[in-house]
Amino acid sequence: MFVSARILVVDDDLTARLLMRAALRKAGHEVVLAVDGQDALRQFETTPVDLVMLDVEMPGLSGYEVCARLRAQAGDVLPIVMVTGMDDLRSVDHAYEAGATDFISKPLNWALVGHRVRYLLRGSQTLRALRRAQADHAAVLAAIPDLLFELDHEGRFIECHSPPSALLMQPPEHFVGRLLADVMPGDAATVAGSALQTALEQGTSFGKQYELVMPQGRRWFELSVARKAAVVGESPRVIALARDITARKEAEQRIARAAYFDSLTGLPNRSSFMERVGREIGRASHTRQKLAVLFMDLDGFKTVNDSLGHAAGDTILQTAADRFRLELRPADMVSRASPGGLEIEFARLGGDEFTALILDIAGADDALVVARRIGQVMRQPFLLETGAVQLSTSIGIALFPDDALEAVTLLKHADMAMYRAKRDGRDQACLYGAMPVC
Template identity: 45%
Template structure:
């Protein structure tokens, strides 16, 4: 029984028949309304919207068939169940009833108890149909509201049903068409064959394992690549339900994450992680195929100076241009692209490249399928030459050079870590050989590096273990033949190696920054020794100490010098600080400020190794130093070398013209001393006058007047 009392319209021209039908309806709990002919039945159906209609076939004005058709045309008449009352054996009337839109028929004579139950059955069936239609409409509304496409597919790969997603017909298929164009077609007629075969294979798997299967594929729609995922689940022994979702946004997000993880944010080329994975794949491929490849490690020379002087913004722009030039320089067959490599950020759909930025100003290049070592060297030299061309940034030309190291598989190593490390080692060897160079790795380089590392470790401990000591070389006044100064020279007595040459450990100290604490120790020790000599009551002797470029750039230099003078009690006029031309010229503005601070302290300033650097009259005037020391390379050829003699004489004359004192280094013979005295040189030092000696020996020299034998 319906939950609510239903209303039935009874249409018959026989009043007795209408009365019997109304009593039957009342007996089964239904309400009835009556019509005497077909026309009245149509009017009452439109006005009351009954739940069921009992309609006699033969009626005046409008027969039952015409009335049925008219009721079906009403706004509320399409779904109402209509039961036609026909003659007992009138088969033609039954056929006409169904054609007119009848739901069911009843034959005369009528069995009234059965008719009551039949009416109730038709009402229940109608109610169920209405509910199904409502549910179907709701389901289709839900399907229309979501972006996913649904379909049913047979075991043989034919579409049984297809409901496109929210974005329109055909979503997830090759041709944009309505569902009726897809239903009944085979999957190979709807999707590209390779995708269709993969989908059809997973249909079989879903039916076989009774588990959800999925397929991802890409289609070109509206000129753009779109990505889809089809999820399949078996709904019977021979049928699957499929859900197709557009995952293009997800793929773009994944690609963005991949770029952040594998692409260098500044230059857009692969980063260290991408290169390591790329190198690992190439390593495995080369092992299987018995191939060779090379790893190039490139570092820009003096890049830090560009950052420090021009700013990090210019440095970043330079790195971008360097990466662009590397792409242009290396031939496509040098950078063999593969589908599994990381794509470039500026061309998302392109294949990968074997170029990467490891960080800072370090770049790597992978050359696969190497046939000859010369090929790797040719690439390296081509890259090196390309870097020498000027880079234009903010209207200014910037010049840089590059040092490149090369390691080879399998000659130099059979794992990624070793190959990258050895290429790095070869790059540092290229720098040590003068920069702007390319070098192949060799096992001897590792021995050198290990020796270098051990020496660095030893040097770091040298100060703590009191392994450093000072020797002093006297400076003679050419006119008075008196020792008026000494130069402090640092030496290192290694616990295992013995005395280490300054030519070996001083550059290492400069490279590692240890020269700053070592230089401060030398300054304090020398000042203390000079004060000791002063306390002996002998003549005051000026002590000369070399300042490295790193020390000179230390913003605390003035405080360090003041502290050393204060703690030792040495008169500032007895301390001479020696600077090289390169140190003075590195940053003229900062140099002037530092020199002004040192002059304010009252120390003596001189230029060491003059003649080997800029040798400019302009900077000598600007920096206003008190003395310059002629480099030993000009003195060694005297008196035979006429060119050196002319240069030495010119330097002395120029310095005197600027009211500067001249010191000649490296005097090794009496003839050189006599010639320098003739040229008017003020002070001399060298092996002829005395080798670097411990303080005790110098103390003895200070106790007597020293007269050069060869000159007297």
């Protein structure tokens, strides 16, 4: 494709200038003439040109000096052609050292000058297009807030891009030439390797996640991997983007916690507790084990809450939850052995109502041991800003499978036993269907 260009011709010989202008105009180009090096530099500053034809031997500034100055001003894309009567290697080397793109030896073949210039302009345009593409590529990379890798089919890093905000523990160049297993912990390397294999086989892989322990704390990343188009003679490669999704993970955890945990006490809430009871009933049915549900209500809490205010009431509820966690060692969603060898999980249903799930008991006596311990713990004074407050706890107990076979009924029966304990004097535990036990 022909493109007309503006060409600066620099020669102290009038005949040479005119012949060069004629040849270039015939080839369809616009020509600007300069009589020597100083004139060339002046015109270059005021008139943009696409190519320079520069005579080597001129009075004043030599072609080499002018070439070096033009190259310093224009950068390395502008084609500069040295026209010289010398064809020894030293002169050629000197021309390239000064920044020349090409050289033409005198005497010139005027019929070929236009073709030579067209070739040089085509190369210049290609180089400019490449530079623009590289600039666009660099801008795109700079705008991506994620880690970007190129990997070969073995999981070896070919290139690594890290934005300024990246959380890499090593500089990007540390990864190049190394395998996934060399630079990532075992679990993360396994996830990344699986994503790589999927992309090689299917073209893409999305959504695989891994966790890293970093100086800034634990971070979560999600991988998007795509296979590159095949290149002859090159092994298959993929592009992998690792996005930091820690904020999203933390938000998901907050949402999950809000859905399953009581915001005031941090204990499991009613929904979470009932799901757990349902699962444990299913397990106990298969293993023929017993379990107990305790329903607890703080005696006198409403009076304290009404007289001292909700802030005091919240402090009491938080303190009660802390006592369940610390003094009775319950499992906060993960079962742990209690002092008596039983597994206990506490929850807050709402207000001053708490529950406990006791697993794998031998019978009612095991549940009563826990209930008595809870009663002792709750009799300890609650320390408020206004002073100490003494409360007690009424507890109802229902057993699986003795008192009910499903979670809702089991909790209902424990609630009924708790109200009987309150009615019969408070500060005691009552088994469903039996007399209160202090």
